[in-house]
Amino acid sequence: MISKEDIDRIMDAVKIEEVVGDFIELKRRGVNYIACCPFHNEKTPSFNVNPTKGIFKCFGCGEGGDSVSFVMKYQHYNYPEALRYLAKKYNIEIKEEEISQEEQLARDEKDSLYHINELAAKYFYENLFNSEEGQSVGLSYFNERQITRQTIDTWLLGYAKQKGDDFAQYALKAGYSEELLIKSGLCLKSERDGSLYDRFRGRVTFPVYNVGGRVLGFSARILTKDKTKAKYVNSPESPIYIKGKTLFGLNFARTEMAKQDLCYLVEGNIDAIMMNQNEVKNVVASSGTALTEDQIRMIKRYTSNVAVLYDGDAAGIHAAIRATDMFLKEGMHISIVLFPDGDDPDSFARKHTQDEFQQFLKNNAQNFIIYRTNLALEEAKGDPIKKAALVKDIIHSVSLIPDLIERTTYIQQCSSILNMREDILTDQLNKEIIHNAYLKNKADQRQQRQATNSTQNNTFSNGENKVPNHEINFKKDFTDSEKEFTEAPPYFDQMQSPHSEISEKEEKLERNLLKILVNYSDKTTNQKILINNNTEIKSFNAGMFILNDIIATEIEFKHPLYKKIIEEYLQEYRQNKKILTPKDIMSKGDAEVNNLVSALMMEPTQITISDNWIKYGMNVPDINSQNIIDKDIRSTILSAHLNKIALMMEEIKQKMQESPQDSELTEAFNQLWLIRSTIAKELSRTAF
Numbered sequence: 001m002i003s004k005e006d007i008d009r010i011m012d013a014v015k016i017e018e019v020v021g022d023f024i025e026l027k028r029r030g031v032n033y034i035a036c037c038p039f040h041n042e043k044t045p046s047f048n049v050n051p052t053k054g055i056f057k058c059f060g061c062g063e064g065g066d067s068v069s070f071v072m073k074y075q076h077y078n079y080p081e082a083l084r085y086l087a088k089k090y091n092i093e094i095k096e097e098e099i100s101q102e103e104q105l106a107r108d109e110k111d112s113l114y115h116i117n118e119l120a121a122k123y124f125y126e127n128l129f130n131s132e133e134g135q136s137v138g139l140s141y142f143n144e145r146q147i148t149r150q151t152i153d154t155w156l157l158g159y160a161k162q163k164g165d166d167f168a169q170y171a172l173k174a175g176y177s178e179e180l181l182i183k184s185g186l187c188l189k190s191e192r193d194g195s196l197y198d199r200f201r202g203r204v205t206f207p208v209y210n211v212g213g214r215v216l217g218f219s220a221r222i223l224t225k226d227k228t229k230a231k232y233v234n235s236p237e238s239p240i241y242i243k244g245k246t247l248f249g250l251n252f253a254r255t256e257m258a259k260q261d262l263c264y265l266v267e268g269n270i271d272a273i274m275m276n277q278n279e280v281k282n283v284v285a286s287s288g289t290a291l292t293e294d295q296i297r298m299i300k301r302y303t304s305n306v307a308v309l310y311d312g313d314a315a316g317i318h319a320a321i322r323a324t325d326m327f328l329k330e331g332m333h334i335s336i337v338l339f340p341d342g343d344d345p346d347s348f349a350r351k352h353t354q355d356e357f358q359q360f361l362k363n364n365a366q367n368f369i370i371y372r373t374n375l376a377l378e379e380a381k382g383d384p385i386k387k388a389a390l391v392k393d394i395i396h397s398v399s400l401i402p403d404l405i406e407r408t409t410y411i412q413q414c415s416s417i418l419n420m421r422e423d424i425l426t427d428q429l430n431k432e433i434i435h436n437a438y439l440k441n442k443a444d445q446r447q448q449r450q451a452t453n454s455t456q457n458n459t460f461s462n463g464e465n466k467v468p469n470h471e472i473n474f475k476k477d478f479t480d481s482e483k484e485f486t487e488a489p490p491y492f493d494q495m496q497s498p499h500s501e502i503s504e505k506e507e508k509l510e511r512n513l514l515k516i517l518v519n520y521s522d523k524t525t526n527q528k529i530l531i532n533n534n535t536e537i538k539s540f541n542a543g544m545f546i547l548n549d550i551i552a553t554e555i556e557f558k559h560p561l562y563k564k565i566i567e568e569y570l571q572e573y574r575q576n577k578k579i580l581t582p583k584d585i586m587s588k589g590d591a592e593v594n595n596l597v598s599a600l601m602m603e604p605t606q607i608t609i610s611d612n613w614i615k616y617g618m619n620v621p622d623i624n625s626q627n628i629i630d631k632d633i634r635s636t637i638l639s640a641h642l643n644k645i646a647l648m649m650e651e652i653k654q655k656m657q658e659s660p661q662d663s664e665l666t667e668a669f670n671q672l673w674l675i676r677s678t679i680a681k682e683l684s685r686t687a688f
Helices: 004-013 016-021 067-075 079-089 101-130 132-144 149-155 166-173 178-184 250-260 269-277 293-300 314-329 345-351 354-363 368-380 384-399 404-418 422-457 504-520 542-552 560-576 582-586 591-602 611-615 626-658 663-682
Strands: 027-029 032-035 047-050 055-058 158-160 187-189 196-198 203-209 215-222 232-234 263-266 283-285 305-309 333-337 365-367 524-531 534-541
Touching: 004 079, 016 032, 016 047, 016 055, 016 067, 047 591, 055 591, 067 079, 067 591, 079 101, 101 132, 101 158, 101 166, 101 178, 101 203, 101 215, 132 158, 132 203, 149 269, 166 178, 166 187, 166 196, 178 187, 178 196, 203 250, 250 269, 250 283, 263 269, 269 283, 269 345, 293 314, 314 333, 314 368, 314 384, 333 368, 345 354, 354 365, 365 368, 368 384, 368 404, 384 404, 384 422, 404 422, 504 542, 504 560, 504 582, 504 591, 504 626, 524 542, 524 626, 534 542, 542 560, 542 626, 560 582, 560 591, 582 591, 626 663
Parallel strands: 263 283, 263 305, 305 333
Antiparallel strands: 027 032, 032 047, 047 055, 158 203, 187 196, 203 215, 215 232, 333 365, 524 534
16 A cells, blocks of 8 residues: 555656646647547547646546546556556655555556566567577567567567476566466466466567556467467456557557657558658557457547558458448548558568658558548449449448538548439438437437446445445534634524435536635635624635535535535544645545546636726736635625525425414515525625
């Protein structure tokens, strides 16, 4: 377990613009940075990074949080893993507190898998140069493929010896367990005698990295012509290696992809390595597997433009076609580069100079929709039935493009190439769009049902940090000085608990209360309070003032997430007399909480500055000035009071219908009416 002191040291050292900037390209806008969100599909940047507050927020999909939250979300790390990543980035040594053996094993499983794979990568690399077998078999293969020593060093290419348990014995002597070797996929256990043997024996090895540069597993190629054995053997999936969420070479390519706003996508590892060696750095490989949506979204974090570089044979072309729809659905622009028959990116790169290779890529890129339309026309060869089927396939692909203008342009071009009327293609396009919307609606409904079921099962607690389920006697916890403003106004004495459902208005009021608590928790506020029937202005810690008003007036939050956060504030205040900061709230790594807190920190104050102040040359107050803070707090709190009074009045009205002659009810209603009018007047409202 990482100590609180070390967590504080990490959080004090991190600069969120540096952390986020390691993964996506940020552009400065004023005091903030912006980018296209790495977590959802968008063309216009709505992802904001605020260095001053140390948070990020996407106003498109709602993702938000601090540096730890970003690393967790982007790298698929848990909270401790994200902290360790940041500690390593900023050279902070952390001393972890003792935890149970069971917790230690669970937490260290991923770390152990990373370490064993990194050990294997270095061992296989050393075999190339320090063993006779490695030099004569492995190194000679790389030399034959014209892979340079610099490339071997950069990618940490290697060779696993033919001896069946060579690496297994090396790892066991280094202190690694049989269980870990098997779980990593580096070794297998013989069914015959239970002995360990190496998975990649007699093969050259290509480490597979995550985007941060850590080794997840391997792809290994056989060097003999034994047709009974697979040409490539890959690491099986593990807790750290999920093939559908990994792209070979992305750690080397991501910076150049963002810089050039283009990604070259190839099939094989060697293709990616040779292109990188030929100074085409913005290349990743699918490693011969079918592309997944997760992989496409990984590419889109850096660019919306993809050029597919598959073999020029029929298999390569159809492999590219299969990926088209997924790219288009994500709003990406896809082109294709076909190599001469018999060539692939690797062989073509070895036959040409760097300049020739790069020029070929630029000159031979074709828009994929247009290429596919021409291909369909050629394949049909006068067969109207086949042509109709191919045209429908193309129109379906066009229907997936989010942008209306792009769709219209493609329809016009396809109409010209296919010699078909544009209105016919447009009619088919509209049918496809309607069908797509129907399918999406069904999927959304299914997802909503699943989310509803999940919400109903949510206990709104965080493991060991459960808020005790008991009623808190708040007033007994206050000091004498605090009692000056913690007594509830008399109009709340008989207020009943609110209904379980929450209206849009109540949700907004709860959100605003939470917002002033999050944004002003460490500020000072000057507020009017009643002392011995006299109104005075006194200074308080804003967080304490807001919390005590919530406590004294017994405002009960209905929104589950808002309630969860408020209870954390209340628990910490009751137990330690401490007002939590946004950093404290976000330090637990709860993505849902962090999204909300970062959004609240980005939202403007409720107090607006009139344009007339500027128009008539008046002194415009600073939005962060003390006066604005005081007004924002008072306005928000009084609005919450106003809502509660309205609920009380509605309750009394219902009772008056049952007992119209009850004078006490009438008197109570009239008193609340006067109080409501007074508060509404201060808030400059005529209705609410």
